Amino acid sequence: MIVNILAGGPSEFLPDLFTYDDSSVTWVGVDRGVITLLSKGINPQYAFGDFDSVTSEEMISIKEKVSEIQKFKPEKDQTDLELALNWALFTNARKIRIFGATGGRLDHLFANIQLLIKGIQHSRIDIEVIDNKNIVSMKQPGTYSITKMKDKQYVSFIPITPTVSGITLRGFKYPLKDCHIPIGSTLCISNELINEHGTFSFSKGILLIIRSSD
Numbered sequence: 704m705i706v707n708i709l710a711g712g713p714s715e716f717l718p719d720l721f722t723y724d725d726s727s728v729t730w731v732g733v734d735r736g737v738i739t740l741l742s743k744g745i746n747p748q749y750a751f752g753d754f755d756s757v758t759s760e761e762m763i764s765i766k767e768k769v770s771e772i773q774k775f776k777p778e779k780d781q782t783d784l785e786l787a788l789n790w791a792l793f794t795n796a797r798k799i800r801i802f803g804a805t806g807g808r809l810d811h812l813f814a815n816i817q818l819l820i821k822g823i824q825h826s827r828i829d830i831e832v833i834d835n836k837n838i839v840s841m842k843q844p845g846t847y848s849i850t851k852m853k854d855k856q857y858v859s860f861i862p863i864t865p866t867v868s869g870i871t872l873r874g875f876k877y878p879l880k881d882c883h884i885p886i887g888s889t890l891c892i893s894n895e896l897i898n899e900h901g902t903f904s905f906s907k908g909i910l911l912i913i914r915s916s917d
Contacts, residue, residue, distance in 0.1 A: 704729060706791040709747070710784045710803035710815070711735035711756060716834045717802055720745060723833075731791065734783045736803050737765050751787040753777040782811075788818055788830075798829045805834045816911070823909065838914045846904035849874075851896040855914040860884075860891035860903065867908035874901025 707723055710733045720743060724730075732740045734752030738761050741747075750769045754762055755777050765772065775786065784804065791799050799822070804815035815832060819841035822830035832839040838855060841863070849858065860870065862884050872879045876895040884890055903912075 704794065704796050705798045705800065706731060706794060706796040707800045707802065708733060708784070708787050708791060709736035709740050710787075710801065711739075711752075712803035712811070712834075713806040714739055714803075716806035718833060718835045720802065723800060723802075729794070729796075731787050732765075732769070733787045733803070737769060739803065741765075741768060749773070749787075749790070751775075751790070752783040753779070782814065784815060785818060788821060792821060792825045792828060796828065798831070801830065801832045802834070804832050805837070819911075820909070836916045840912045842910050842912060844869075844906050844908070846902060849896065849901050849903060851899050851901075852914060855916050856895055857913075857915045857917070858894050858896065859913045859915065860894070861911040861913065862886045862888065862908060863911050864908040867905050867910055869904070869906030870910075871904045872901070873903075874898045875903075 705728045707728050708731045724745065730740060730745055730747040731749045731751065732747040734754055735756040737747060737750045738757055741764065746768055749771045750765055751773050753775045757765070775783070788799065801815070805812055816839060819830050819832065819839065822828045823841060823843045830840065863886065865886050867884045870879055870882045870884055872894065874896055876897050
């Protein structure tokens, strides 16, 4: 099962959601993201949020069309998106995709990107933050295969721990071998695959992987 979560970020940053929809997908709307899904003809199975950004008429529509709704008070210790993600982590999902998490407020953006750490903490569940130009994931030490994407040709590797050690890139325009990169370094920004497939590996730290179009 794949869980697709749509948060309440600006809709102009969304990709075509139907390209991520199939019979294996469970859709979850977060706060105003529920209305966005319904407006696009996608009925989410679940809805999470305090719903302070929807009108009373929109809330009636949500109650009519969504079978499982978890409503929270606005005063809480977690964002609506984190609450939805926590739920998704305890399903049988093999992958979680998050949409509507970029654009708008920078505090929300940075908080949403940090939520990717939960995939590492919960048995390496694959979590991605996706918008119309980027796919963002987070990895712990290991060796990973990567496939060229025509619409997202740039691949960046960003340390989010004080140091990432032993990073090796194969099949890239700018290869590396057993390199140590401190946080704040831009060494691994805007690389590109030269083959259809490549690999990256590292031995210590946590990396943010961002695949982008120009």
